Amino acid sequence: MTYLAVIDRGYRGTLEAQFFDALYGVLAFRGQLGTIDLVLRGTAVTAAVTAESAPPRLKLAGLPEITAPDPRASVATLVEEGVAVYVDRHGLTALGLDEDRLLPGVRCVDSTRLALSWDTYQHVWFL
Amino acid sequence: MAATVARRHWDLLIVLTAPPHVNDALTTALRLAQAVLDQGRTVRIWACGYNTMLTQESLGDRKPAHLLDPRVVAPSAAAVIRGMIDASEKRLAWIVCTACSAERGAGRHIPEVRLRSDARLAATVAAADRTVYIGGA
Amino acid sequence: MTAPTMSYLLVESQVGHASERFVGDALALAAAGGRVRLFLVADAVAAAVRGASEPVAAFTAAGGELWVDGFTLAQRAIPRRVLADAASVVDMDRVAAELTAAGTRVVWH
Numbered sequence: 001m002t003y004l005a006v007i008d009r010g011y012r013g014t015l016e017a018q019f020f021d022a023l024y025g026v027l028a029f030r031g032q033l034g035t036i037d038l039v040l041r042g043t044a045v046t047a048a049v050t051a052e053s054a055p056p057r058l059k060l061a062g063l064p065e066i067t068a069p070d071p072r073a074s075v076a077t078l079v080e081e082g083v084a085v086y087v088d089r090h091g092l093t094a095l096g097l098d099e100d101r102l103l104p105g106v107r108c109v110d111s112t113r114l115a116l117s118w119d120t121y122q123h124v125w126f127l
Numbered sequence: 128m129a130a131t132v133a134r135r136h137w138d139l140l141i142v143l144t145a146p147p148h149v150n151d152a153l154t155t156a157l158r159l160a161q162a163v164l165d166q167g168r169t170v171r172i173w174a175c176g177y178n179t180m181l182t183q184e185s186l187g188d189r190k191p192a193h194l195l196d197p198r199v200v201a202p203s204a205a206a207v208i209r210g211m212i213d214a215s216e217k218r219l220a221w222i223v224c225t226a227c228s229a230e231r232g233a234g235r236h237i238p239e240v241r242l243r244s245d246a247r248l249a250a251t252v253a254a255a256d257r258t259v260y261i262g263g264a
Numbered sequence: 265m266t267a268p269t270m271s272y273l274l275v276e277s278q279v280g281h282a283s284e285r286f287v288g289d290a291l292a293l294a295a296a297g298g299r300v301r302l303f304l305v306a307d308a309v310a311a312a313v314r315g316a317s318e319p320v321a322a323f324t325a326a327g328g329e330l331w332v333d334g335f336t337l338a339q340r341a342i343p344r345r346v347l348a349d350a351a352s353v354v355d356m357d358r359v360a361a362e363l364t365a366a367g368t369r370v371v372w373h
Contacts, residue, residue, distance in 0.1 A: 001249070008282040022264075032249040042282045090285075115289035116296055119268050123252070124371045125260040126286070127144075138364060151306050151336070152277065158335065162360035257363065259275075259370050 001034040004121040006111075010043035014058045014068045022127045023047060023074035030083065037084040037121070039111050040075075045091035047071035048106040072103060079105035086111060137220075138168035140255035142248075144175040145263030147204070153178070156261060157211065160219065164211075169218045173243075173251060176264040179228040182208055182221060184235045205237050212239045222251065267297030273362050275372040277306035286373040287311070287319040294328035303359055305333040309342060312351040324350035331359070 007022045022044075030036045040048050051072060058066045078085055088111040092099060099108045118124050141160060145152040160170045174181065181204035188206040193199040202210070212219050221240040223233070228242065236242065243251065252258050274290045276283055287302065294300040302323060304312050311317040312332040324330050334353045337344065344353055363370050 001252070008285065029245075029248065032246060033252075034249070041285060088285075094281075112285065112288045112292050115292045116268065118272075118289075118293070118369065118371070119270050123258060123260070124369070125262060126371070126373045127260075127262045127264075150277070151339075155277065155305055155333075155336075158356045159360060159363075162356035163364060165357065166360055166364065168364060257368075257370065259363070259372050261277075261372050 001123065002121045003033055003036040004039065004114075004118065004124045005036050006039045006041060006124070006126045007044040007047075008040075008042035008126065010046055010071070011069075014066055017069050019067050019069060021069035021071060021074070023071050023078070024069065025127065026083075027074060027077060027081075030081075037086070038078060039086045039088065039109075039114060041088040041091050041111055043091075043095075044071075045087050045095065045097065047075050048085065048087040048103050049092070049097050050101045050103060075103055075106065079103065086114060134254060137171045137255045138257065139163050139170045140173060140252060140258045141170065142173045142175065142252075142258060142260045143178050145261050146177040147181060149263075152261060152263065153181070153204070157207070159259075161211070164215055164218055167218075170215075171220045171222060171251070171255060173222045173224065173248070174240075175224045175227050177227075177231065179223050180231055180233045181205060182223060182236045182240045183233055184237055209237050209239050224248075268293055268299075270369040271299040271301075271365070271367050273301050273303060273359070273368055273370045275303045275305060275370065276308040276311070278373060279307045279310060283308060283311070283373065284317075284319045287317070287323055289371075290328055291319065291323045291326055294323060295326040299329075301329045301331055301362060303331040303333065303354070305336050309333060309336045309340060312337075312347050313342065314346060314348045316348075321348065324348065333359075 005026055085106045086109045087106050089108050141156055143156050147153040163170050186203040186205040190201040190203050208221055222243045223236055223240050224245050225242050226245045272293055276286055290300050290302045309332055311320050330351045331354045332351045334355050
């Protein structure tokens, strides 16, 4: 089976997601689902861009440190594993981000044009 | 020769991940399921995320009382789902993702639903002619 | 670019920027000659109001078919007379028939 997974909402909460964000889902499920190509859109595009600083840690009294999602690490792993990762140019521009800060192996595209390739996938899922 | 197990095939699988009570995703998904059932077809719903809490036995049959009009009886989500399954003549099935259920401490589920590991997601997709994935978890 | 071979039923349930991008996907498919039905449901029904959404207007101008959920419109008390001329109010039976038709790809946003 071939899947095109589209993520168009970024950070969904440190406590809410912890380690299990949408990108973890792609990593965890691709073994059984088969080929998954990934498109990052909207606020999710930042997962494909080198962060300018490390995100702050969540500190709540009486709790151990919460493992926050690390979307950039997840994207890097996906690329290493041969997953095609596309980031939407429009989304980068909207957030004032440059293509020169993209993580290695991520392809910058017009994701609307990519819709014309939806025929080639058995499933197109917006996560 | 080993016996083969006949796996049932379904017309539609709805993978429901959008959390309930944020908007009308659940209402919409169930309306779609009912419309497909009304065509004489078969539907499976895979409940993910907080949708796994909808089929707990602890919900009982009714929602809390209408304080302003005690005559109003509002069925619980579990009762709605049970009713739809019972009326479907085995053409509707509801699957609860065990990982999501365990994460949310969703307790005992009504007997009408099936619990399934997320390791079975691909097989469940393959068992349907069409899959609609409702994201938003 | 060849026209898409599949018939598409794109379901939009949200509003906002991400929703506009999804409608943009619908537009791209329609403009390429594909048969595309965009079904607005839940909060997205507001985009069917005349003049409310430029992306939706562009989609219908490109030959896309705009469907709007009648049940949802009624629940939100949005009268049909305020909808764009190109909007067809449908019920879920119609959606179910389209969704289960051979050769139809369903993508839900």
